[in-house]
Amino acid sequence: MGLAAPLEPAYVDWASVPDGDVVRAIAEDRDREAFAELFSRYASRVRTFLVAGGLAPTLADDLTQEILLEIWRRAERYDPTRASVTTWIFTICRSRRIDALRRERVHLVEVEVDPGDPVPSHELGLDRERSATALRVALADLPPEQAAVLDGAYFAGKSMSQIAEEQRLPVGTVKSRVRLAVERLRVALSGGAP
Amino acid sequence: MTPHHHVSGELLTAYAAGTAPEAIALFVASHASLCAACRARLAAEEAVGGALLGAIAPAPLNDLLARTLARLDEPVAPAPAPPPRHAVLPPPVMRLLGGEPTWRRVVPNLEIAELPVRLNGNPAVLTRLAAGSVVPPHTHAGWELQLVLSGGYQADDGRFDRGDAHCADPSVSHGFRVDADAPCVSLLVREARIIPKTLRGRVFCWFTGA
Structure with missing residues (x-):
C-alpha cells in the first residue's frame, strides 16, 4: 500500500492518496480528514445513485449521510482482496436502497460463505483496484445501447421487463444486451482473459 | 464439493x-x-x-x-452476530430462521418447513423428501428454483447434489427420483403453483397444497 511510514496527519495530502489507503486510515486511525476526503469523492455519487433509484431528494440526503456513516463505522470490515472501495460502497448503497424502498422485502439477504466452503485461490491474488480501473475504461467503451440497459438495471433498480417497456424493446433484447455488456466487462475485469 | x-x-x-x-x-x-x-x-x-x-x-x-x-461520534449498535452454524442449511437460510426449521409432514414421504419469505404469495420452503421418493413429472406456471442442501436426486435433466441449483422455467417439464440411500433436503422457491402431468401428480399436488 502507498503509506509505508506513519505520517503526521497534518502533512498528508489526502487528495492524492488512493481509495484503499484512505479507507485504511479511517479503519486504523479513525482519521477524520481521511473520512472528509472519502466523503468528497463519494457522497455526491451515492446521492445521485439514490435519486436515480427513485428516492426523493430529502430522503436521498438522509440516506447518503447514513451510508457515509456506515462507511466510517464499518471501515475495518472492508476487505481489499474481495472488492475495490467503489464496489464496496456500491454494495452498501444497494443494501440501504433495498432497506429504504422495502416493497416486497422484509429481510436483507446477504451472501455469507458456508463455513465448509473454501475460497478458491485464484480469487485471492486479484488486485481489485487495478481491475476496477480496467472496468471503468471498458465501461466508457460500451456501445450506448448496452450502457443504457446497465444503467436501468443497476441505477434505476428496474427489472428487465420494466426496462424493456420503457425503451420499447422486446424483453429478450434487453436481456441479451445486459448479458453482452456484463460479459464484456467481466473480460476486462479479469485482465483481458476470456 | x-x-x-x-x-x-x-x-x-x-x-x-x-x-x-x-x-x-x-x-x-x-x-x-x-x-x-x-x-x-x-x-x-x-x-x-x-x-x-x-x-x-x-x-x-x-x-x-x-x-x-457532527455525527461521527454517535454510539453504534454492534454488528449482528453470524448465524448459528448448521451442517445442512447455508448461512443465509440460518440468518432467516435463527435455529432449526419447524418441519410439517404433508404426505408420508414429504416434510415441509415454511420460511418467512414469499414470492407472489408463495412461501419459500425447505423440503425434505424421503430416500427413494419419486416426484411425478410436472411443469410450472412460473419459475421454480430448487437448491439441493443434502442428499441428491436424478432428474430427466441431470443429477443434482448439495449446492446444485435446479432452475426450471415454465417451458420445462420434469420429474425426479431421490437417491435410495438418503433423504433429500432442498430450498424451494416458486413463482406459481406447479402443474402436474399425471393423475398421480394431481393427487400429490392436492395433498401437498402445491
Whole structure:
C-alpha cells in the first residue's frame, strides 16, 4: 500500500492518496480528514445513485449521510482482496436502497460463505483496484445501447421487463444486451482473459 | 464439493443490482454461499455496479459533510452476530430462521418447513423428501428454483447434489427420483403453483397444497 511510514496527519495530502489507503486510515486511525476526503469523492455519487433509484431528494440526503456513516463505522470490515472501495460502497448503497424502498422485502439477504466452503485461490491474488480501473475504461467503451440497459438495471433498480417497456424493446433484447455488456466487462475485469 | 448446476446470469445480475425479490435473493445468496464459482461471478457483477457508481461525476453537496462529521461520534449498535452454524442449511437460510426449521409432514414421504419469505404469495420452503421418493413429472406456471442442501436426486435433466441449483422455467417439464440411500433436503422457491402431468401428480399436488 502507498503509506509505508506513519505520517503526521497534518502533512498528508489526502487528495492524492488512493481509495484503499484512505479507507485504511479511517479503519486504523479513525482519521477524520481521511473520512472528509472519502466523503468528497463519494457522497455526491451515492446521492445521485439514490435519486436515480427513485428516492426523493430529502430522503436521498438522509440516506447518503447514513451510508457515509456506515462507511466510517464499518471501515475495518472492508476487505481489499474481495472488492475495490467503489464496489464496496456500491454494495452498501444497494443494501440501504433495498432497506429504504422495502416493497416486497422484509429481510436483507446477504451472501455469507458456508463455513465448509473454501475460497478458491485464484480469487485471492486479484488486485481489485487495478481491475476496477480496467472496468471503468471498458465501461466508457460500451456501445450506448448496452450502457443504457446497465444503467436501468443497476441505477434505476428496474427489472428487465420494466426496462424493456420503457425503451420499447422486446424483453429478450434487453436481456441479451445486459448479458453482452456484463460479459464484456467481466473480460476486462479479469485482465483481458476470456 | 463443487456444484455443477449454477444460477443464471440473469438471476445474478438481479441480485447484484439489488432488484431481485427477497425470495430470489435468498435463493441466489444460498447457492453462492455453497459455490465459490458463483461468488466470483457475483463479485464481477457487483464490480460492474461499482464501476457505474465510479463513473458518476462528483458534484458539490452544500452542508452535508458538516452534518455528517457532527455525527461521527454517535454510539453504534454492534454488528449482528453470524448465524448459528448448521451442517445442512447455508448461512443465509440460518440468518432467516435463527435455529432449526419447524418441519410439517404433508404426505408420508414429504416434510415441509415454511420460511418467512414469499414470492407472489408463495412461501419459500425447505423440503425434505424421503430416500427413494419419486416426484411425478410436472411443469410450472412460473419459475421454480430448487437448491439441493443434502442428499441428491436424478432428474430427466441431470443429477443434482448439495449446492446444485435446479432452475426450471415454465417451458420445462420434469420429474425426479431421490437417491435410495438418503433423504433429500432442498430450498424451494416458486413463482406459481406447479402443474402436474399425471393423475398421480394431481393427487400429490392436492395433498401437498402445491
